Amino acid sequence: MSTILDLHTHSEASEDSRAPVEAYLNWIKLRAAERPVDGIVLTEHRQFNRDADYRALEDKFGTMVLRASEVETNYGHMLVFGVNDDMTRRFDFADVHLDAQTLIDEVARMGGIVVPCHPGRPNIGLYEHYQSKGPLENVVAVEALNGGSRKGEDERSAELIAKYGFAATGGSDSHLVSLIGLCATKFSAYIKTIDDLVQELKTGNYEAVDFRPRRKPVPHAVAMETR
Template sequence: MLKFSRNKVVSIVREDQDILVVHGSLDDMIYGVEVDVSVRISDLTLLSVEGKWNRWTTPECPRAVPFLQEAVGFCIEDEDNTQKIHKIIGRKGCRHFATLLIECCDSVEETVKIIRWEDAKESQPDLTFEAFLNGQTEAAPKPGKTPHEDICKTQNQAPPENKETPHIRVQEKPVQRERKPGGVVIDLHTHTFPASPCSSVSEDHLIEEAKRIGLDGICLADHNYIWEANRVEELRQKHGFLVLRGTEITTDQGHILVFGVNNNITPDGDGILSLEVLRERVEKADGFMIAAHPFRGFLVFGVKQLGLTVENAMTRPLFKYVDAVEVMNGKVTEKENEFSSQVAAGLGFPSTGGSDAHEVNEVGIYATQFFDSIKDEKDLLNALKNRNYSPVTFRKGGALT
């Protein structure tokens, strides 16, 4: 039985008349992060953002901290604030920081509603909070406080949605795709909630969207978790769509996509498995291993600064144990994908693509086109070993730059 717990806690203190100080923490069995944010009440602008890691899985995680500074100046009330945080903090830095920062922003909005209600009550003592939210007040702010137009904007908003269920955004128009004639296109790298607690999309929503945009199939590759075969078969029958199993295993050399393994090979103890041990287990099962986003975060400070070349990158111990390399991943930059492609080519590895989707509108950003017929997991495993495939850009407009 899958068991997992995650706690997100946000505390807010009013430092002075126009400043809120926010502390947020996210803690689960894998990750632990904190953020400290200061916000100006009058215009809901982020004045400072600091963060720290308490627990992480790969060396790239702490490197995400500097990217938090790019959120300074964001306005919480902007319609695209959440989107900007996901794009700039979540993709360039870390999605856990992005999730926590968005939670802090949501909490600030609720706090400011209370502050503005209390201000309005000074001229309307009998004003209820519900009436305030519905705009049933004409009270003007005191000098130095929030402009009247901002108060009206907030008052006219509907009460906040229940955030226990992640909000799903589905594009209405079909997307264009790039694929060669023939074959099938499968997104080999997707995540669902709650199997991957960092995801915000259920397996049903993910499958529905993959089917809608024209993919031929997806692989459920949740973190350190292998789906039961009968449950995946139920999903295939329910949606009339090819659903396959994989898993993304956390190792001491990074994340590895594993296919063709049915038994439990998930990490024990500290949550990180030795890549050598993983290789032994996968070989016993006659499975297949793909290095997932092998250079995520490596190029943040530039190749020259790190002295990283294709030649010395090819000597990473990681590549002694894998069968293929993921060279198109939706959670890294184009530069990092291109670097991965050059390394894979230099080593003679086959290349794959996958969205690494954690949200519904990310599925299919990248995928893998197979030129063999694939109807089940046995076909997939054979096709991977036959090397008759290539990575493709499928869903345009979603890749990082």
């Protein structure tokens, strides 16, 4: 039984988002045919709310809600899955200058996994930093598809994945309700908890999936008339 999760989302807990979690889940329910995701992972910027409880919303909408974090490092932005007390004591997630290699290694040692997100994005993506600083060690996966990517960004991510053999994830990076589930990750295994997710992310047995609507090609005759 497979599981499809949007691994990169921001609710109103992030300073640049105004999207309530309940609104996300309602949108997913209404558009299940277009974006068949089984759950979302809240990756709030520079924080981790260990006390947040979404069980009532999960029961109401039949959609799983897991929690992770998006942090900022000297190699760009990264998603931290499997956050626990050891990690939050070791790292100040609000620090925008975390050392990427230390983060990757220490999080792995403490039972989690770090996934660089939107790696093809200028300034805050892994691709650009690899050009100037060289590669990091022990990177298992990077985000191949990001719902907020601009032209060329996903292509740069694909280039990085092909060169270094990373596993590929997908996430909407949604800050608006209507963007939830545009990109996601399909796992071959059944996932129910954050521990399940971390275990599966380490295996590489998954693929990025794209639910963004495709633009219909303009008929040749119409294209000629508009010139």
